[in-house]
Amino acid sequence: MKEEFIKALQSGVNLANEDKFDEAVSKLEPLADLHQSMVQALIQRGRCHWEMRRWDKATEDFRKAGLMAPDNIDVKWTMSLMNLQQGNFIEGWKTFDDRWESKKFDSPRLKTKKPRWHKGSGYKDVLVWSEQGIGDQILYCSLLREIKSETPVVTVMVDARLIPLFERSMPGIDFIPQNAFVSDIDAQIPMGSLVSEFIESKDDIARVRSDAFLIADYARASEIRSGLNLAEGERLVGLSWISGAPRIGNHKSVALEDMLPILQIPNVRFVSLQYGDHYQDIYELEKKHGIRIEVVPEVDNTTDIDGLAALITACDCVVSVSNVTGHISGAVGTPTFLLDSNKLWYWNNTRGNRNLWYPCVKTYRKSYATAPWTTQVADIAEDLKRHLVPGHRPTFVFFRTGTEEQIWHTRIFVKSLRETNPDARIIMCTDSKTPVIDGTERFELDSDSTDFMEYRLRIYAALGLDYPAMYLDDDMVVCSEIFPDALLGDQEALFCERSFNRDAEFNPDIKGLHFHEYKGKTLYEVFPYLACATVTKDHTVWGELLGILDHIDPKYRKWYGDQEAMKIWSKMFKRHGVLSEERYACLPEHLGNKDPKIIHYKGNRKDKMKG
Numbered sequence: 042m043k044e045e046f047i048k049a050l051q052s053g054v055n056l057a058n059e060d061k062f063d064e065a066v067s068k069l070e071p072l073a074d075l076h077q078s079m080v081q082a083l084i085q086r087g088r089c090h091w092e093m094r095r096w097d098k099a100t101e102d103f104r105k106a107g108l109m110a111p112d113n114i115d116v117k118w119t120m121s122l123m124n125l126q127q128g129n130f131i132e133g134w135k136t137f138d139d140r141w142e143s144k145k146f147d148s149p150r151l152k153t154k155k156p157r158w159h160k161g162s163g164y165k166d167v168l169v170w171s172e173q174g175i176g177d178q179i180l181y182c183s184l185l186r187e188i189k190s191e192t193p194v195v196t197v198m199v200d201a202r203l204i205p206l207f208e209r210s211m212p213g214i215d216f217i218p219q220n221a222f223v224s225d226i227d228a229q230i231p232m233g234s235l236v237s238e239f240i241e242s243k244d245d246i247a248r249v250r251s252d253a254f255l256i257a258d259y260a261r262a263s264e265i266r267s268g269l270n271l272a273e274g275e276r277l278v279g280l281s282w283i284s285g286a287p288r289i290g291n292h293k294s295v296a297l298e299d300m301l302p303i304l305q306i307p308n309v310r311f312v313s314l315q316y317g318d319h320y321q322d323i324y325e326l327e328k329k330h331g332i333r334i335e336v337v338p339e340v341d342n343t344t345d346i347d348g349l350a351a352l353i354t355a356c357d358c359v360v361s362v363s364n365v366t367g368h369i370s371g372a373v374g375t376p377t378f379l380l381d382s383n384k385l386w387y388w389n390n391t392r393g394n395r396n397l398w399y400p401c402v403k404t405y406r407k408s409y410a411t412a413p414w415t416t417q418v419a420d421i422a423e424d425l426k427r428h429l430v431p432g433h434r435p436t437f438v439f440f441r442t443g444t445e446e447q448i449w450h451t452r453i454f455v456k457s458l459r460e461t462n463p464d465a466r467i468i469m470c471t472d473s474k475t476p477v478i479d480g481t482e483r484f485e486l487d488s489d490s491t492d493f494m495e496y497r498l499r500i501y502a503a504l505g506l507d508y509p510a511m512y513l514d515d516d517m518v519v520c521s522e523i524f525p526d527a528l529l530g531d532q533e534a535l536f537c538e539r540s541f542n543r544d545a546e547f548n549p550d551i552k553g554l555h556f557h558e559y560k561g562k563t564l565y566e567v568f569p570y571l572a573c574a575t576v577t578k579d580h581t582v583w584g585e586l587l588g589i590l591d592h593i594d595p596k597y598r599k600w601y602g603d604q605e606a607m608k609i610w611s612k613m614f615k616r617h618g619v620l621s622e623e624r625y626a627c628l629p630e631h632l633g634n635k636d637p638k639i640i641h642y643k644g645n646r647k648d649k650m651k652g
Contacts, residue, residue: 049068049071052068053065053068056068076109077110079109080106080109080110080113083102083103083105083106083109084102084103084106084113084115084116084119086102087099087100087101087102087103087106087119088119090102091119091123092383092409092410092411093409093410093634094383094408094409094634095634096123096127099123100120100123103116103119103120103123107120114139114142114143114144115143115144115145117136117139117143118136118139118140118142118143118145118146119145120136121133121134121135121136121137121139121140122386125137125386125387125390126385126386126389127389128242128243128389128390130237130240130241130242130245131241133386134236134237137233137234137237138234138237140233148172148173149172150172150231151170151198151229151231153229155168155226155227155228155229156227156228156229157228157229157230157234158188158192158228158229158230159230159238160191160238160239161191162228164192164227164228165192165193165194165227166192166193166194166196166225166226166227166228167188167192167194167195167196167226167227167228167229167230168196168197168198168223168226168228168229168230169182169185169188169195169196169197169198169229169230169231169232169235170197170198170219170229170230170231170232171197171198171199171200171219171232172231172232172233173233174365175200175202175203175346175365175368176364176365176367176368177233178199178200178203178232179203179255179365179368179369179372180368180387180398181232181233181235181236182197182199182203182207182211182232183249183250183254183372183398184235184236184238184239184249185197185211185214185235186211186249186254187235187238187239187249188230188235188238189211189213189214194215195214195215196214196215196216196217196223196226197214197215197216197217197232198217198218198219198221198223199216199217199218199219200218200219201218201219202344202345202346202347203216203346204216204217204218205346205347206255206256206257206346206347206350207255209256209258209347210254210255210256211254243390243392243397246390246397246398247392247397250397250398250399250400252374252400253372253373253374253401254372255350255369255372255373256373257347257350257351257353257354257373258347258348258350258351259351259354261348261351262351262352262354262355263355265337265339265340265351265352265355266355268337269310269312269335269337269355271310274308275308275309275310276308276309276310276357276358276429277309277310277312277355277356277357278309278310278311278312278356278357278358278359278360278425279311279312279313279314279352279353279356279358279359279360279361279366279370279375280300280311280312280313280314280315280334280359280360280361281313281314281315281316281359281360281361281362281364281366281367282294282295282296282297282300282315282319282322282361282362283315283317283319283322283362283364284362284363284364285316285317285364292382292384292410292411293362293363293364293380293382293384294362295362295380295414295418296322297322297323297325297326297334298326298329299413299414299415299418300360300414300418301330301332302418302419302422303360303418303421303422303425304326304330304332304334305332306422306425306426306429308429309429310335311332311333311334311335312334312335312336312337312352312356313334313335313336313337313342314342314349314352314353314356314359314361314366314370315342315366316342316343316349316364316365316366317342317343320336323336337352340352342366346365346369349366349369350369350373353366353369353370353373353375354373354375356375357376357429358375358376358377358378358425358428358429359375359376359377359378360377360378360379360380360421360425361377361378361379361380362379362380362382363379363380363381363382363384363385363388367379367402368399370399370401370402371396371398371399371401371402372399374401375401376401376403376428377399377401377402377403378403378405378421378424378425378428379396379402379403379404379405380405380407380414380417380418380421381404381405381406381407381417382406382407382410383406383407383408383409383410384410388404388406389404389406391404392457392460392461393457393460393461393462393519393520393521393522394406394461394520394521394522395460395461395522403424403522405417405420405421406636408634408635408636409634423524423527423528424522424524424527426527427524427526427527434464434465434466435462435464435465435466435511435522435523435524435525435526436465436466436467436468436506436508436509436510436511436525437458437462437465437466437467437468437510437511437512437513437523437525438467438468438470438501438504438506438510438511438512438513439451439454439467439468439469439470439512439513439514439515440469440470440471440496440497440500440501440512440515441469441470441471441475441515442471442472442474442475443475444475444476445476448475448476448478448515450515450516450642450647450650451478451515452478453518453650453651454513454515454516454517454518454519454650455467455469455478455479455480455481455515456480457517457518457519457520458513458519459480461519461520461521461522461523462519462522462523466482467480467481467482468481468482468483468484468504468510469481469482469483469484470484470486470497470500470501470504471483471484471485472485472486472487472488473485473487484500484503484504486499486500486503488500491599492598492599493598493599493600494590494597494598494599494600494601494602494603495587495590495598495602497572497603498583498586498587498590498602498603498606499587501580501583502580502583502584502586502587504580504583505580506579506580507579507580508526508579509525509526509529509576509577509578509579510525510576510577511523511525511528511574511575511576512574512575512576512577513573513574513639514572514573514574514626514641514643516641516642516643516646516647516650517573517574517626517639517640517641517642518639518640518642518650519638519639520636520637520638520639520640521638521639523638523639525576528576528620529576529577529578529618530618532578532616532617532618533577533578533581533582533614533616533617534575534576534577534578534582534610534616534617534618535575535576535577535617535618535619535620536570536571536575536607536611536617536618536619536620537570537571537572537573537574537575537619537620537621537622537625537626538569538570538571538619538620538621538622539564539565539568539569539570539571539622540621540622540623540631541622541623541628541631542564543563543564543565544563544564544565545563545564546561546562546563546564547559547560547562547563547564547566547567547568551600552599552600554596554599554600555596556596556601568601568604568605568608569608570604570607570608570611570619571604571622571626572603572604572607573626573641573643574620574622574625574626574639574641575607575620576620582610585610585614586603586606586607586610587606589605589606589609589610590602590605590606593605593606593609622641623635623637624637624638624639625637625638625639626639626640626641627639627640627641628640628641628643628646629641629642629646629649630646
C-alpha cells in the first residue's frame, strides 16, 4: 500500500512538472482524500498504544495526528488525559476544557451565560455543577473546601444520591440535585475544572488531600457490623468486583473466580459492596467453592449511597475494582486495596502504590488494559494477610557511610521507602561520622571502609535482628508497599536472582582487582545472585555469609564478596528462595510495561534518581 501511494504521488508530481495540471489533479485527488483516514488511523493506533501503556509511542501518534489536524478536538482531549495520567498536570490542563467538544465525552453541559469562576476572581456566589458519574463527582468534590475558602457562598449540583452524605460531611456548602434550576449566582464552574484551578503537581494533591473528607453515618455503620455477628478475631472485608462504566467497564472488572487467592484467606468474612444485580455471581461462587459473600439487605448499594458509605465504614478494609465503591471507600478513609485497570488518570496519580487523591487506597495496576489480574490479585492477597495481622510492622535495613554530598541519593531512597511504606521501621547501618537521615533509626559500627564488602556483612550481622527484614541498596527507589516476612514464608533467606544481562561476559578486572578464575564465563554463571535486595529470617544468615567471606580470597572483602558468599551459601545450605531482579531491583532501562516494586539506579544511572 505504501509503495502504491508513493508511486501514485510521484506520477502526479511528474504530470504537474509536465504542465498537465488537470491530469495531475485527477491523479492526486484520491491521495488527498486519504488525509482524514490517516489522521483517524494515527488516533486509533495511539489509543491502542495507550491501552498497552506504551506512552512514548502513543504520544508520538497523537503528536503526528495533531500536526495533520490541529483542530481535531479528540486529539487534544486524549493528549490531556494522557498527560494527567502521567502526572504532567500543567500540560494536561491546557486542553482539558476541550472535553466538552469531544465526541468521546458524553457528559451533559450546563447551559448558562454566567462567567466562569477562577481562583482569585473575587466572586461571592458560585455554582459548581456536576459532570460525569458518581465516582468522578466524589473525587472532584474533594476540592470543595478549597473553593469554599475563597468564596462565601458555594452551591453544588450533584447526583441526588450523594446529597445526604455530602451534607453531613461538608457543612456550609449547599448541595442540590443536578437537575435543579439555579439563577441567582455570580459565577459557575464545572466540577471537573476545579482540579485545574488547584493542582499543578503531585505535591499539590498531597497538600489538599491528606485526609478522609466524607463522614459516614457511624451509628448506622456500627449497627451493620453488629448485625453481621462476627466471631472473635474474625475480620470484615468489603468486596466490589464489577464496573458498569460504558465502553471500559469490562477491562475494569474482575471475575470472582479470579479472586480466589483473596477469598480463601482464613478468618475473614466477606461482604458485598457491589452495586447492580450481581447476585448470580455470589450464588455461583458459593455453589462451586463454598465461599460465602454476605449481602446486607437493608442497604441498596445502588440507590442508597449513604448506606453504602456506612457499610464500607463498618468494614476493616475493602478490596475493589476502580468503580464508585473505590471512590467512596477512599473518601471515607477505609483502608482499600484497589485493582486498577490503568484506565483513568486519577488512579495513576500515586506515590509508590498509594493513591494521592485517597491516601488510604493502595492501587494494584495491570500492565496493560487487557492483561489478566493474576499478579495483582496475588499481591493483594499477600498484602491483605499482612494488613489483617494486628501490630505488624515491616522492617527495612540499608548500609551507607559518607559525607552530606555523598548521601544525596540515600535521602531520595529513604523518602521513597517512607512514602510507600509509612508504617515501616527503617534502619540505617552506618558509622559515627555519616550525617543523620530523618525517618530512619541508626545503628553505628566503625570499621575499615576500604573493605566495603566485609564492612557491610559485618554490620548487618552485628545489628542482630531476630525477625524478618529486607536489606536494600540505597541507590534505589521503592515504588510499592512490601512485607518482607510475607515474601519470606518458611525460608531462611531470599536472594535477588539476576534477570538482566545474564549472558553477558563477566569482566575479570575491576577496581584494580583481578578475578581471572572467572574469565570467559557469563555474569549469571559467576554471580547468579545480587546483593541489592535480600530478605533474611534473622541475623544468623549474615553471620554465616561473613564466615564464608573469612575463608575465601581476601580480594572479595573489597568487591563481589557478598555475591560470592551468597553463591557458596546457597549451595551449602539450600535454605533459600529468590526475588526476581525484574520485580525487586528493576533497572530503569528495562522498565517498559513492567510495574516493579523497586527500581535500581545502580552505577552511572544514579543521577536519574534526581528526576
